[in-house]
Amino acid sequence: MARRRLLLLLKPFDIYPTRQSDCFSRITNPQTLQILGYLDNRRKVHKDAVNFCQDILRQKFVDWEPILRNDLSRPIRNVDLVVTVGGDGTLLQASHFMDDSIPVLGVNSDPTQVEEVEEFGTVYDTTRSTGYLCAATIKNFEQHDHFFQVLDDILEGRTVPSKLSRMSICVNSRLVSTYALNDILMAHPCPATVSRFSFKITRDGQPCSPLVNCRSSGLRVSTAAGSTAAMHSAGGFAMPISSQDLQYMVREPITPGAANSSLMHGFVKSDQSMDTAWFCKEGMIYIDGSHVVYSIQHGDTIEISSRAPVLRVFLPHHLLT
Missing domain, CATH: 3.40.50.10330 (Probable inorganic polyphosphate/atp-NAD kinase; domain 1)
Structure with missing residues (x-):
């Protein structure tokens, strides 16, 4: 042997x-x-x-x-x-x-x-x-x-x-080489700066949700494995470990009434994607905490899905x- x-x-x-x-x-x-x-x-x-x-x-x-x-x-x-x-x-x-x-x-x-x-x-x-x-x-x-x-x-x-x-991230249709096992955070490099972005949930290129325009401290998206970490601490839900869905939450939305909106927190099914557009001069995608950091800028589009190789x-x- x-x-x-x-x-x-x-x-x-x-x-x-x-x-x-x-x-x-x-x-x-x-x-x-x-x-x-x-x-x-x-x-x-x-x-x-x-x-x-x-x-x-x-x-x-x-x-x-x-x-x-x-x-x-x-x-x-x-x-x-x-x-x-x-x-x-x-x-x-x-x-x-x-x-x-x-x-x-x-x-x-x-x-x-x-x-x-x-x-x-x-x-x-x-x-x-x-x-x-x-x-x-x-x-x-x-x-x-x-x-x-x-x-x-x-x-x-x-x-x-x-x-x-795991989570797959594409920036301007180019795949980021690192897959997220826990979560990602999209935010301005300075945490005191307001982030501006929009997102919608799609399936096969067709919208499954309204376009959501945000001003907040950022956007967090987690896998099932990461749902018990920062996502749960922020008020999210712990997901079954075998789930292939993603969970998202807009952090500290400042638009009036936004904090109570169901659009600020939800799920991306395994056959769906989250399509995001970034509207700040600078931005960062933090993958699994501070392990990997990817820079983004005004006008960039970010596609997030669970279509990644499993671990x-x-x-x-x-x-x-």
Whole structure:
């Protein structure tokens, strides 16, 4: 049997301060030192998780290569599985370099700890990694838990990846090379500047909705996977993870009565597109947060749809049920 080939994509360690850094030696405030100690602990937990995953892979009948996510610059090819170690951000970054031929497994290296939140949550933000799309932690990466032995089940073919819908973006009829797994935000580069744009929903080039003219702080569009993130925080709806529809919301509309209009928030069906025209001198399309940014300008047309290659992801058990 041929050896399986894996790419291990890692969140970098240097995003957290260490106890040896200058910031620790210069600070005497006990609460600030406590917060810095928490960040140092996050670094250690993440590093331990990376080492654990690497130790497990050394024991498996696989060929694997580690790479920091910041060093990823070309499409991922010629591997059988991508394993990301970090959180949803690391999995998102991997998705921008993947088509629908290779599955990905997310390992949440630093899950939020309930005891920590209960003890210190009123003092500082004790939230760690959400890992919404991550099926594994170091607690179940190899060892048996109540649901499955994640890695062994994948390598031995006892589990199959789910297909997550992604978003396709065309600017002036040219396809943007990055597909959005979570969401996009169209806005002015300066968040205090009013954005002017219009949009309508179409199917096969025919309008399915009125033309909506907007003055607002921007337009957010999410996939089902992204509907529990910023979209949900802004008042949107969590969608079934398998949905191929998109959800949109005009952010902070300032036209009188617009905030209560049903046209400001809705859905784009899988066989529909959202056709948008941009009427500001400058603009940005932020893809999956700040991971990828695409510039637009006055007069540009943007077509958004779910007609993009899916991403094959091994999802956590609770999302499948």
